[in-house]
Amino acid sequence: MGEFQRNICVLPGDGIGPEIMEEGLKVLEKVRKKYDIVFKLNFGYIGGAALDKYDSPLPDETKEICLNSDAVLLASIGGPKWDHYPPEKNPEVGGLLGLRKLLNLFVNLRPVVVYDKLKNTSPLSKRVLKGKIDLITVRELSSGIYFGQPKQITDKKALDTMVYEKDIVERIARVGFDIAKARKGKLTSVDKANVLYSSMLWRRVVEEVSKDYPVVELNHLYVDNAAMQLILNPSQFDVILTTNLFGDILSDESAAIAGSLGMIPSASFGGDINLYEPAGGSAPDIAGKGVANPIAQILSVAMMLEYSFDMREAADDIRKAVESVINEGLGTRDIIDEKPLSTSKIGDLIADRI
Numbered sequence: 001m002g003e004f005q006r007n008i009c010v011l012p013g014d015g016i017g018p019e020i021m022e023e024g025l026k027v028l029e030k031v032r033k034k035y036d037i038v039f040k041l042n043f044g045y046i047g048g049a050a051l052d053k054y055d056s057p058l059p060d061e062t063k064e065i066c067l068n069s070d071a072v073l074l075a076s077i078g079g080p081k082w083d084h085y086p087p088e089k090n091p092e093v094g095g096l097l098g099l100r101k102l103l104n105l106f107v108n109l110r111p112v113v114v115y116d117k118l119k120n121t122s123p124l125s126k127r128v129l130k131g132k133i134d135l136i137t138v139r140e141l142s143s144g145i146y147f148g149q150p151k152q153i154t155d156k157k158a159l160d161t162m163v164y165e166k167d168i169v170e171r172i173a174r175v176g177f178d179i180a181k182a183r184k185g186k187l188t189s190v191d192k193a194n195v196l197y198s199s200m201l202w203r204r205v206v207e208e209v210s211k212d213y214p215v216v217e218l219n220h221l222y223v224d225n226a227a228m229q230l231i232l233n234p235s236q237f238d239v240i241l242t243t244n245l246f247g248d249i250l251s252d253e254s255a256a257i258a259g260s261l262g263m264i265p266s267a268s269f270g271g272d273i274n275l276y277e278p279a280g281g282s283a284p285d286i287a288g289k290g291v292a293n294p295i296a297q298i299l300s301v302a303m304m305l306e307y308s309f310d311m312r313e314a315a316d317d318i319r320k321a322v323e324s325v326i327n328e329g330l331g332t333r334d335i336i337d338e339k340p341l342s343t344s345k346i347g348d349l350i351a352d353r354i
């Protein structure tokens with residue numbers, strides 16, 4: 001038995017969650033065998049599944065498991081049965097936002113790769129999709145206009161406040177530069193510094209932090225131009241570093257380029273415990289049919305291995321296995337028109353190649 005033990009909190013959740021989580025764990029098991037590592041999996045309930053069992057979307061039992069783990073691996077939560085519940089009992093508000101708060105998550109990472117074989121499932125034309133598209137959005141998650149005070153609404157006037165403090169910008173900028181350093185060394189900071197004071201500070205702090213990363217090439221884009229560049233020439237990007245609001249929008253835009261939500265993993269960093277989950281939701285329209293794409297979940301496992309357990313090689317094994325399956329023209333029905341395979345078959349094929 002290996003000496004390297006890691007505790008993982010596993011939260012399958014609702015809808016397609018349990019189906020895609022099974023495939024993520026199948027792949028993790030292959031990594032365990034190959035690298036002789038001990039992963040201790042601690043299963044918990046979240047979202048609708050937790051409401052049904054504990055009458056709470058994030059029960060104390062689940063919080064306890066999360067806080068006693070080295071990383072949290074989530075699938076997806078929510079569904080029509082619970083969507084109308086009030087905020088404290090709503091799967092997304094009480095469950096997902098509650099989890100983000102519990103883990104003090106302040107950065108969300110969403111990588112997007114457009115595989116050659118899938119260029120015809122992207123909404124962008126092949127003319128635009130030339131070159132390798134492999135980018136990651138680093139979004140600030142804890143501050144900005146979603147949380148700034150004051151926040152007010154009356155019948156005649158509504159107010160939100162966009163605040164950024166130097167420390168918060170510096171913290172996220174360092175994450176962005178570290179990631180860029182480990183990738184192609186190119187960082188694009190996105191703001192609206194021609195109009196917004198909070199963006200002027202953002203740009204100034206990013207410039208300051210860049211002095212500690214001479215190997216990373218930094219450029220700045222205004223958010224309106226960034227939104228345009230993403231669909232005009234996505235291969236120019238490596239790392240996009242941006243605020244909470246702009247990141248929310250741009251990371252969805254970049255995910256759309258890949259053709260299916262089922263392909264996009266994500267990671268959120270906090271204090272000691274990071275959260276890994278697919279970018280998509282619980283997809284109630286296809287739940288229980290064995291057709292969901294498990295790749296977002298499998299790539300979330302790869303992100304967990306790389307960022308929480310420093311297992312870059314194992315993470316790359318998973319990414320190469322995914323790429324090889326896709327390049328053979330195999331996939332679930334969201335990405336393949338002819339002879340699509342089932343969720344578990346795709347999981348098997350990827351696991352077999354590790």
Ligand code: NAD
Pocket residue numbers: 016020075076077078079080083092096261262263277279280281282283284285286291292293294296334
């Ligand atoms: P969704 O992401 O669940 O689905 C949007 C579309 O993408 C659907 O057509 C779905 O079939 C497809 N899709 C998503 N993941 C897929 C996959 N792995 N394979 C193939 N197709 C996939 O978003 P929605 O329909 O707006 O929301 C459904 C439920 O999910 C709601 O209850 C919502 O609150 C919840 N939700 C949860 C999360 C989360 O868990 N982080 C995120 C978004 C929405």
